[in-house]
Structure formats: structure tokens, C-alpha cells
Amino acid sequence: MKLTDDSQAFVLHFGEMGSRWGFNRTVGQMLALLTIHSEPLNADQLAEALKISRGNVSMGLKELQAWRLVELHHRPGDRKDYFTAAGSIWDMARTVFEERRKRELDPTLSLLRQLLLNEPQDGAETLAQERMREVYSLLELLDQFATTLSRLSEADLQRLMKLGSGLGRLLDLKDKVRGGASGSGE
Template identity: 50%
Template sequence: MNLPPIHREFVLHFGEMGSRWGINRTVGQIYALLFLSAEALNADQITQSLGISRSNASMGLKELRAWRLVRLKRVDGERKDHFTTPDDLWEIVRTLIEERKKREIDPTLTTLRALEMQGASLDAYSEARIVELRKMIELMTEFYEDMARLETEKLIRLMTYGSRIAGVIDKVGGYLPATRS
């Protein structure tokens, strides 16, 4: 890699973590490189910096664009496409969560609902577990959607309250809204 030592360490770490998060190591490294870069980079700069093939860079950029984590940026006087990450860290986190929800949570809910509709073919215990899991995931999804609607500043304030919110809930009482059935 043709990078300063701290950049190299960050990029290598992100590549390693990417493989644990279910993405290709190179995709994680490309993202990390773009994340740290003050300027938008073209595919040739990425290949040179990371020591990867042009096709690897192209495939990684395509995947990152599909996840909406990398943006195409036109550079005056340049014919090559340049790429960058959003500047707002909260936008990046929100995008990651939304994309993971679309790819992982939504299909799981669809499957659980379909299985629940076939309930007669399940034993009572299995059916109850599927219903319980669906309700829990729907509750978490509703919470996520409520948080996603919050302005970033309000979300940050809410997060800084942390466990103090549990104390408020204890003082208010044991009210629990009915979950969807």
C-alpha cells in the first residue's frame, strides 16, 4: 500500500472489519481510503494507493455505490469519475443502518410473516416462537423508524441521555404500548 502509516493501519483495520461485517475485505479498504481522503479519488488513484487491480477497484466502487456509501463526484477538467464518501458521519450511519435493514431485517420479517400464515402446519410451540420473534423484530423496526425520523441534533441529544431514560421510564410507571399482532 502506498499510504502513510496511520492511514495504512486504518485501511487495513477497515478491511479486516469489513470481512467480519459480511463485505469483501477490499471493499472495506476502498471505503476507508475514501473516508480518509480530503479529495475525491478516481479508480486509478485507488488502485495505486491500495495496490489492487483496476477490476477489483471497479467492483468495490460499484458495491459501495449500491450501498449508497460512496458518491460519484465530477472534478472540473477531468474525464475520469471521482469518488467520495458523505461528509456527515450521521448520514453515513443512517445509510448503513437503512441498507442493512433492507437487506437483512425486511426479508426476515417477510419470511416470518409467511411462516406465520402457514401456522396450521406448525406445532404450537414453533408457531408461538415465530410470532414472538416477528413481534420483537417489528417493535425494534418501529423504534428504528421513529429514530430515523428524528433530526440529527435531537437524536444526538437523545443518545447522550443513555441509561437516564430508563430512570425516567421507571418514574413514569410500567406503561407499555400494545404491540401489533
């Protein structure tokens, strides 16, 4: 498994961005390689191509499976496990988006629900709790919105994302057509 310069660059870049996207370097590299390599790869091939240890590959694959970003395949007469990226690029993006929503929002929502049950004991606490409530409202709305987005079909997502500043106009259009009294569909 020898990578071309461009594939190498792509793989190394994903490794560097990995930590910002929620996984570690080698997981990022593995995901990149499986994304651009059309044929399934086994653990030894990944280790050789990325020059990382076999154990690291095993842990990385475990994590990518937990994210549901890779798919397992088997070849007749070969006992090794082979992997490909799971689904289309859009499928993968949706998966990462949804998983990050869970990791980055849910724990905070859960804590804030707890804290907001308590009675503030003085003025400072009341003010602090007001701010926490604002944080909670915003994050809850964001969480719902992210969930809504990740449930849209690819076609709808593309339409939405291509709107550009038409999005603002569309929101106005809605208010005109439906009289502004709609919105909280669920």
C-alpha cells in the same frame, strides 16, 4: 498515493471489519480511504493506494454507490470519475444502519408473515408457531425502532445516545407526565 502508517492501519482495519459490517474486504478499505481522504479519488488512485486490481475497484465502487456511501465528482478537463465519501460521518453511519436494517431484518419478517398464515396441524407445530410468532413480534418491533432511530435528526440522536442510564428514568418520566396511556403514536 502513499499512505501514512496510521492511514494504512485505519484502512486495513476497515478491511478486516468489513465482513462483520456487511461488505467485503476491499469495499471496506475503499470506504475507509475515501473517508479519511479529503480530496476526491479516481479508480486508478484507489487501485494503486490499496494495491488491488482495477476491476475490483470498479466492482467496489458499484457496491458503495448502491449503498449510497460515495459521491461522484468530476474535474474540468478530466474524463475520469472521482469519488468522495457521501456526506458527514453521521450521514454515513445512518446510511449503513438503515441498509443493514433492510438486509438483516426485512427478509425474515417477510418469511415469518408467510409462515404464520398457516394452520398448525398438531401440538408440536402449535408450539413451533408460537415461538415463530414471538420471533416475529420482536423483530417487527426492532425493525420499527430502527426505522424510528434512523429518522431522528442528528441532534436528537446525539441527545438520545448521551442519556446513558437517564434513558430508563426518561421512560418513567413519560409515564408519569402522560399517564402511561400514550405511546403508540403511530
